[in-house]
Amino acid sequence: MAKKPRVKVPSSAKKGEVIQIKTLAPHKMETGRRKSKGKLVPRMIINKFVAKFNGKEVFSTDMHPAISANPYFSFYTKVSESGTFEFSWTDDKGKTVKASRKITVK
Amino acid sequence: MKFNIWGKISIVLSCAAMMMVAHSAVAEMKKKSELERRMADPRNSKYTVGDKKSGYVYMTTMTRDMQDDDFSNPAFVWVDIGKRNWSKVDGKAGKSCASCHKDASSMKGVMAKYPVYDKKLKKMVALQAKINMHRKEKMGAKPWKWESDDMNGMAAFIGLQSRGMPMNVSISGPAKKFYDKGKAFYYERRGLLDMACKHCHIDNAEKMARSNLLSWGMPNGFPTFRLKWQKIGSLHRRFAGCNKQIRAKPFKRGSPEYTNLELYLKHRANGLPVETPSVRN
Numbered sequence: 001m002a003k004k005p006r007v008k009v010p011s012s013a014k015k016g017e018v019i020q021i022k023t024l025a026p027h028k029m030e031t032g033r034r035k036s037k038g039k040l041v042p043r044m045i046i047n048k049f050v051a052k053f054n055g056k057e058v059f060s061t062d063m064h065p066a067i068s069a070n071p072y073f074s075f076y077t078k079v080s081e082s083g084t085f086e087f088s089w090t091d092d093k094g095k096t097v098k099a100s101r102k103i104t105v106k
Numbered sequence: 107m108k109f110n111i112w113g114k115i116s117i118v119l120s121c122a123a124m125m126m127v128a129h130s131a132v133a134e135m136k137k138k139s140e141l142e143r144r145m146a147d148p149r150n151s152k153y154t155v156g157d158k159k160s161g162y163v164y165m166t167t168m169t170r171d172m173q174d175d176d177f178s179n180p181a182f183v184w185v186d187i188g189k190r191n192w193s194k195v196d197g198k199a200g201k202s203c204a205s206c207h208k209d210a211s212s213m214k215g216v217m218a219k220y221p222v223y224d225k226k227l228k229k230m231v232a233l234q235a236k237i238n239m240h241r242k243e244k245m246g247a248k249p250w251k252w253e254s255d256d257m258n259g260m261a262a263f264i265g266l267q268s269r270g271m272p273m274n275v276s277i278s279g280p281a282k283k284f285y286d287k288g289k290a291f292y293y294e295r296r297g298l299l300d301m302a303c304k305h306c307h308i309d310n311a312e313k314m315a316r317s318n319l320l321s322w323g324m325p326n327g328f329p330t331f332r333l334k335w336q337k338i339g340s341l342h343r344r345f346a347g348c349n350k351q352i353r354a355k356p357f358k359r360g361s362p363e364y365t366n367l368e369l370y371l372k373h374r375a376n377g378l379p380v381e382t383p384s385v386r387n
Contacts, residue, residue, distance in 0.1 A: 003183050003184075003186075003187060003255065004183075004186060006177065006182065006183060006186070008177050022177050022178070024177070024178070024180060024183065026180075026183045028336070028337075029336075068333075068336060069180075069336035069337065070180045070183065070336070070337075072178060072180070
């Protein structure tokens with residue numbers, strides 16, 4: 001069974017509150033430097049992570065080799081309206097894994 | 107003049123000797139403080155029962171933080187797999203785990219008492235083997251491979267239900283024979299390095315093996331997320347790794363040898379809390 005990314009977003013927040021978002025994407029993150037049976041294993045990592053809120057980018061990062069497997073990112077953001085967080089992870093093969101969470105602002 | 111030169115040399119020598127003594131004393135202090143610092147963590151009290159200490163006690167602060175927070179603990183990626191598989195219908199019988207066992211909370215205490223004696227097979231059965239027996243007999247499904255994501259996920263998910271409960275493995279009755287076999291394995295020298303399990307985990311426990319602090323080898327946190335593996339792994343994988351390091355030929359996962367050893371180790375850990383899924387280095 002495929003592994004799914006883990007995301008933690010509070011379900012509700014006050015207007016203007018700074019919230020913490022935690023993300024963990026399961027990925028083996030091959031560096032491209034490891035050898036298996038004498039041959040180099042090609043590089044295969046997640047190279048881009050983007051978090052959007054209602055279509056607007058709030059956090060993004062470029063990743064390079066030497067980041068451990070199952071990269072974990074947590075960041076803070078301010079929310080002023082209810083909406084949806086969208087997360088996407090893109091790997092070297094161009095495959096994108098997405099996740100989304102809703103938040104209600106009182 | 108001659109006397110003066112010898113005098114100077116002796117002064118230099120004695121200074122050097124004093125510096126060496128001072129240097130080794132500093133190194134000794136550093137070494138001590140590493141073990142002592144990890145021992146001083148207040149969280150240890152939960153993971154120490156009598157003279158038994160879980161592997162948690164020997165981890166660095168960062169590794170403990172990772173385990174204590176269910177979100178940052180990467181093993182929960184596999185727990186999620188187990189959770190989804192629990193209610194997924196598979197096999198000819200059209201059943202899932204949930205069809206018979208209902209809610210997963212019915213698995214409470216299971217991890218604490220395995221491996222158990224099976225009357226039909228007349229041998230010890232580890233949790234993974236039991237899962238596959240049920241998949242084959244009750245569900246008519248294909249058995250999972252021992253080290254697959256599905257199997258490790260299910261074992262971790264079932265183990266999670268008994269987290270915090272004290273280990274309570276029984277060796278009474280027919281299990282005693284297998285316990286003795288497991289114990290013999292633990293004390294038996296093997297491999298090119300001619301070492302037994304006990305040489306590291308009893309004789310040299312709490313000492314450094316290169317940069318690693320040797321633990322007592324308690325199995326209460328398996329399946330564990332190991333930072334070296336960068337994924338979750340079973341106890342039998344750990345056995346195989348240990349055997350390879352002493353240059354012995356490892357046994358197969360789920361072999362009677364490893365299952366007996368698991369019984370010995372788990373009985374040895376009786377009283378310690380189940381930590382599944384733990385994080386280890």
